[in-house]
Amino acid sequence: MSKPAPIAFLDLPRQQARLESGIRSRVDTVMKHCRFVMGPEVVELEERLAAYCGASYAIGVSSGTDALLMVLMGEEIGPGDAVFLPAFTYTATAEVVLLLGATPVFVDVDPETFQIAPASLKARIEAIDEADDLEPRVIIGVDLFGQPAPWNELRAIADQFGLFLLDDCAQSFGGAYHGRKLGREAVASTLSFFPSKPLGAYGDGGAILTDDPERAELYRSLRTHGEGRTRYEVLRIGINGRLDTLQAAILLAKLDAFEDELARREEIASSYDAGLRDVVKVPTRVPNTQSAWAIYTILLPDADARDSLQSTLARAGVPSAIYYPKPLHFQPAYREQHDETISLPVAEALGAHVLALPIHPELTQEEVERVIEAIRNWSASRTK
Numbered sequence: 191m192s193k194p195a196p197i198a199f200l201d202l203p204r205q206q207a208r209l210e211s212g213i214r215s216r217v218d219t220v221m222k223h224c225r226f227v228m229g230p231e232v233v234e235l236e237e238r239l240a241a242y243c244g245a246s247y248a249i250g251v252s253s254g255t256d257a258l259l260m261v262l263m264g265e266e267i268g269p270g271d272a273v274f275l276p277a278f279t280y281t282a283t284a285e286v287v288l289l290l291g292a293t294p295v296f297v298d299v300d301p302e303t304f305q306i307a308p309a310s311l312k313a314r315i316e317a318i319d320e321a322d323d324l325e326p327r328v329i330i331g332v333d334l335f336g337q338p339a340p341w342n343e344l345r346a347i348a349d350q351f352g353l354f355l356l357d358d359c360a361q362s363f364g365g366a367y368h369g370r371k372l373g374r375e376a377v378a379s380t381l382s383f384f385p386s387k388p389l390g391a392y393g394d395g396g397a398i399l400t401d402d403p404e405r406a407e408l409y410r411s412l413r414t415h416g417e418g419r420t421r422y423e424v425l426r427i428g429i430n431g432r433l434d435t436l437q438a439a440i441l442l443a444k445l446d447a448f449e450d451e452l453a454r455r456e457e458i459a460s461s462y463d464a465g466l467r468d469v470v471k472v473p474t475r476v477p478n479t480q481s482a483w484a485i486y487t488i489l490l491p492d493a494d495a496r497d498s499l500q501s502t503l504a505r506a507g508v509p510s511a512i513y514y515p516k517p518l519h520f521q522p523a524y525r526e527q528h529d530e531t532i533s534l535p536v537a538e539a540l541g542a543h544v545l546a547l548p549i550h551p552e553l554t555q556e557e558v559e560r561v562i563e564a565i566r567n568w569s570a571s572r573t574k
């Protein structure tokens with residue numbers, strides 16, 4: 191019997207085959223009008239994104255990282271300011287804080303959901319308040335892996351301490367919290383259109399969502415070098431943070447298929463849940479939330495089991511990934527930012543246990559069954 195073809199972790203060629211004609215026709219339109227910077231597709235996409243999330247404003251920007259950066263610039267975050275964020279996230283969430291000279295304060299995460307843990311957040315804010323050398327300013331909640339952060343709790347804490355609340359929604363466009371789409375849980379929410387995110391461009395891109403008209407105007411200014419109402423009026427220091435017209439055109443075509451893709455991701459997650467829950471720990475479903483399933487992460491009892499499963503899967507042509515091998519405060523770039531006498535036990539342990547399975551909408555049901563079977567075979571061989 192011939193070996194089946196390897197499964198892709200992210201299958202952009204198949205995705206392109208499915209969506210090609212719509213994308214090409216959108217791209218052709220841009221090639222004709224040649225308004226490559228801030229063309230009409232950027233405005234159209236902004237309107238579509240805002241309507242999709244029920245937000246008043248969407249501002250298309252150059253990446254999810256620049257979106258975070260500009261929101262913090264908008265609050266004039268800088269030296270002496272403390273920004274609270276989960277230790278278990280992608281580096282971009284913390285990187286922007288340091289780029290502005292402010293201090294990231296790492297917070298532990300929940301062992302079931304991997305989301306920022308409200309009790310740890312509160313304790314970290316109180317400790318910083320007490321020590322009195324940094325001013326608590328911002329909480330960044332991250333909707334990790336497609337699942338919503340605990341927004342009701344985060345809002346209550348932000349209100350109690352008078353902090354600005356930012357939603358890093360890079361992985362979770364399309365997810366929902368208590369019946370509404372993510373994008374309105376914080377004062378500002380940031381999206382990434384990196385190709386592997388639920389709504390991916392053919393390059394870099396991002397957006398900021400807000401209901402606040404003044405902040406929307408501020409973000410529009412910041413993404414174009416701090417310009418005012420006329421082009422050569424410079425009100426503030428900004429960046430070149432615009433979304434490309436070509437990326438907006440591609441995203442418009444992809445947005446048409448997005449709800450179907452979300453439904454397919456949910457179907458795959460349900461198949462994995464049903465096929466795997468008796469052999470590994472499958473993701474915890476939080477009541478009243480819907481994941482966008484950017485990433486489907488199972489937990490293994492220890493690093494040996496995880497590594498053994500990962501290499502067994504690789505031999506069977508099943509790709510997997512480890513998000514994230516280390517919490518940020520263990521990374522060389524951030525170590526100095528963290529007081530090592532403070533342990534964040536969950537974030538510090540997760541890296542040894544996590545394994546992400548392929549979950550993109552191009553997976554066939556047959557491939558999903560192959561992933562399940564490979565994991566079940568591995569499990570059976572270990573208990574023999």
Ligand SMILES: *Cc1c(COP(=O)(O)O)cnc(C)c1O
Binds near residue numbers: 254283360
């Ligand atoms: C991908 C990602 C970002 C950064 O997005 P880019 O568009 O790649 O700059 C920020 N935060 C999280 C949690 C992400 O996963």
